[in-house]
Amino acid sequence: MAAVRRYDILDTPPDGAYDRVAALAARLFEVPVATVTIVDEDRIWFKATHGLEGVTEIGRDPGLCASAVLSDDTTVIPDTLLDPVACSNPLVAGPMGVRFYAAAPIITADGYRLGTVNVLDTRPREISEADSATLADLAAVVRDQLELRLSALHVVRAEQERRRVEQEKRQAEEEARKRAERDRAAIAAFASTLQRTLVPPALPAVPGLELACHYKTASPQEVGGDFYDVFPVGGGRWAFFLGDVCGKGAEAASVTSLTRYTLRAAALVDADPTAALKALNTALLLDAAVGTRFCTAVFGLLDPARDGGFTVTLATGGHPPAYHLSPTGGGGVQVEAVRAKGGMLVGAIAEAAFVSRTLHLAPGQGLLLYTDGLTEARTADGHMLADTGLTDFLAQRPAPVSAGALIDDTVALLDTLPDTERDDVALLALSVPTPDAAPAGITTTAHSAAAPTTDVSVGQENRRP
Incomplete structure (x- = not known):
């Protein structure tokens, strides 16, 4: 049978x-x-x-x-x-x-x-x-x-079995792909949510000053280590900083959070930029959870000047130089790298020394701060943009300098580069409008950031009479 x-x-x-x-x-x-x-x-x-x-x-x-x-x-x-x-x-x-x-x-x-x-x-x-x-x-x-x-x-x-196995394999692969997409979306959403806690949701309105920023993580699934902020410290003065914590992910995010809030707290006690970096250096070394992580940072203090501009005191801790853009007589701009020589990495050694430099930000002038994701981005010929490439690019900006236009132009430059996915990029620009460009007291704040899955620019303007 x-x-x-x-x-x-x-x-x-x-x-x-x-x-x-x-x-x-x-x-x-x-x-x-x-x-x-x-x-x-x-x-x-x-x-x-x-x-x-x-x-x-x-x-x-x-x-x-x-x-x-x-x-x-x-x-x-x-x-x-x-x-x-x-x-x-x-x-x-x-x-x-x-x-x-x-x-x-x-x-x-x-x-x-x-x-x-x-x-x-x-x-x-x-x-x-x-x-x-x-x-x-x-x-x-x-x-x-x-x-x-x-x-x-x-x-x-046998053919039916082969097709059944293939169908089950395809279904399993499709389920795995969907799970991976859901996991990536969840990770990206978590990373985006966490990232938003590490940078201000919008820049404040600073009377007589135009501010603009841009932030993009190398991957939507990872939390970046770049940070920036602008906040008042009393007496009409404003503090700002921008920096980069080594590494990425949750550990870097915890150090970034500690860094941002330490700098804000320290500046409210003593607004001197070098004192703020020293306080951060001490905090990073004392926190065992930080481990061997360190950061680079630029910390600045804005003091309103009589001519409508600002006196800017900049202290650096191992960070690339800021760029000061000043109009020339021919409608172009002069670019100066603002280096405070001697500033050491923050959180590396207890004896780290930090130095500051003072400059005047006059009407029509601007200041650009950035993380090394900008200068280390590679051009089409495979070379890094580097300081020289960035200086040449900035020298072609029109005068008077506008923070919003400066950020827009720099983001457009990044979009033309084939290799910008290796590192995070944070940009912070400050400019003083000329009297004929806008009525006194007008402040424009632009903010662009990375969304969970794609880059989305979000613009916000605050105007005050």
Whole structure:
């Protein structure tokens, strides 16, 4: 029975190949009925019939086919009424009145008997040995057809299995891709939310000053280590800073948060820029969670001047120089790198020394602060933009200098560079409007930042009479 199940032939629709075998057997033996049967556990199932309409199966006991299938050779019953087993078969004792029966077993290559090829007549008769061999050959044809069908089934099932496995693989990959996208989106959203706590949501309105900034992380999935802020320190003075904590991720974010709030707190106690950097240096060294992380920073103090400009005191701690842009007589600008020589990394050693420098920011002039993600970005020829490239770029800005235009132009420059994804970039620009450019007291603040998945610029303007 296991072999019968293996061939999966029971209860299948009619098949022309088996029907032709039955018809050929009837013609060769000149009998009215011929069948191809499969012997099941409790029934004889007709795979093909000729001259036996409307019959699909009969009981196995007592049975002609059930007995013939057990034989190695062709079974021949010349007169069924004289056979003690066949005489009680429904085909013999019933209305059909079969008197002659011959059958050859369908035997597989590995010796299993599946059924029989049968010829039946309503009158007794004899057949020769050649006829018996012919019937055996017809059974062998059925066996070969079953083998071909089984091979085709194996191919079809193997292909179905392959497609099922591929489909499951595709589904698993798609699910994995969707999970990865959800995870990336969640990480990016978390990183963006955390990032917004490390930089001001918008720059403040500083009377007589235009401020603009830009911030973009190298990856939306990582929290950057760059930071900046502008805030009042009393007496009409304003403090500002920009810097870069080494590394990225949650650890860098914790140091960035500590740095920002330490500088703000220190400036409210002592607004001197070098004192603020010293306080930060001490705080980083005392906090065990900081480990070996350090940062670079520029800290500045704005003191309003009588001419409408500002006196700017800048202290640096291992940070790239700020750039002071001043109009020239020909409509261009002069670019000066503001370096306070001697400023050391913040949070590296307890004996770190910080120095400051004072300059005057007059109407029409501007000041640009940036992190090294700008100067270390590579140009199309593979070289870093570097200080020289940035200086040449700034020298082409128009006068008078506008903080908003300066940030817009610098961001446009970054967009033209092919390699800006290696590091975060933070920009902070300050400029003093000329009297003819805007009424006194107008302050414009622009802010652009990185969103969770794409870069989005958000502009905000505050105007005060």
